[in-house]
Amino acid sequence: QQQVKQSPQSLIVQKGGISIINCAYENTAFDYFPWYQQFPGKGPALLIAIRPDVSEKKEGRFTISFNKSAKQFSLHIMDSQPGDSATYFCAATGANNLFFGTGTRLTVIP
Amino acid sequence: DAGVTQSPTHLIKTRGQHVTLRCSPISGHKSVSWYQQVLGQGPQFIFQYYEKEERGRGNFPDRFSARQFPNYSSELNVNALLLGDSALYLCASSFGYGTTYEQYFGPGTRLTVT
Numbered sequence: 001q002q003q004v005k006q007s008p009q010s011l012i013v014q015k016g017g018i019s020i021i022n023c024a025y026e027n028t029a030f031d032y033f034p035w036y037q038q039f040p041g042k043g044p045a046l047l048i049a050i051r052p053d054v055s056e057k058k059e060g061r062f063t064i065s066f067n068k069s070a071k072q073f074s075l076h077i078m079d080s081q082p083g084d085s086a087t088y089f090c091a092a093t094g095a096n097n098l099f100f101g102t103g104t105r106l107t108v109i110p
Numbered sequence: 111d112a113g114v115t116q117s118p119t120h121l122i123k124t125r126g127q128h129v130t131l132r133c134s135p136i137s138g139h140k141s142v143s144w145y146q147q148v149l150g151q152g153p154q155f156i157f158q159y160y161e162k163e164e165r166g167r168g169n170f171p172d173r174f175s176a177r178q179f180p181n182y183s184s185e186l187n188v189n190a191l192l193l194g195d196s197a198l199y200l201c202a203s204s205f206g207y208g209t210t211y212e213q214y215f216g217p218g219t220r221l222t223v224t
Binding site: 004006034036041042043044045046049089091095096097098099100101102103 | 150153158208212
């Protein structure tokens with residue numbers, strides 16, 4: 001059973017546009033929600049993370065929005081660039097385990 | 111500073127064989143976790159080790175085992191390989207274990223079972 005559900009599976013955005021990736025979870029025991037960026041041939045790299053007592057966190061062009069009551073969180077990439085083209089994974093931690101979503105392949109068109 | 115390193119980079123094995131994958135954590139990190147990433151999917155947690163003791167185990171069969179050495183490096187062993195074991199195996203290290211510590215991933219070992 002997928003602990004963290006992620007959508008869309010793929011996303012194509014024009015350069016300068018906003019990329020939005022959504023995730024949902026069921027386990028209210030999760031206590032940390034990171035996002036990872038993965039380029040082909042590389043391991044996932046931590047991008048930004050949020051705790052459930054915070055509704056929004058922004059780091060540069062990347063923003064996480066967190067809705068605890070709806071058990072949903074999303075990643076917004078502002079002013080998307082071709083270099084942002086990668087696979088993005090949301091995740092959730094609990095019980096010393098890190099549960100990943102299924103990934104979103106983002107393509108930013110110049 | 112060197113990041114998490116893994117060896118080998120690629121590996122081809124035959125069904126029924128055994129494989130050992132190796133991981134060296136970031137200097138100062140005492141926790142190592144292993145993940146399996148099947149093509150097109152997110153990584154799935156296999157094991158976590160901290161201070162040479164197993165601290166967490168995912169839903170994988172007993173054919174999978176691991177250990178951590180005094181220098182905090184780690185090995186993942188898989189016995190009786192199946193075609194379905196073909197995947198990218200990722201190692202991640204962190205200073206401690208538990209949800210408060212961020213994990214840093216290595217580039218992975220691509221295992222192909224034929």
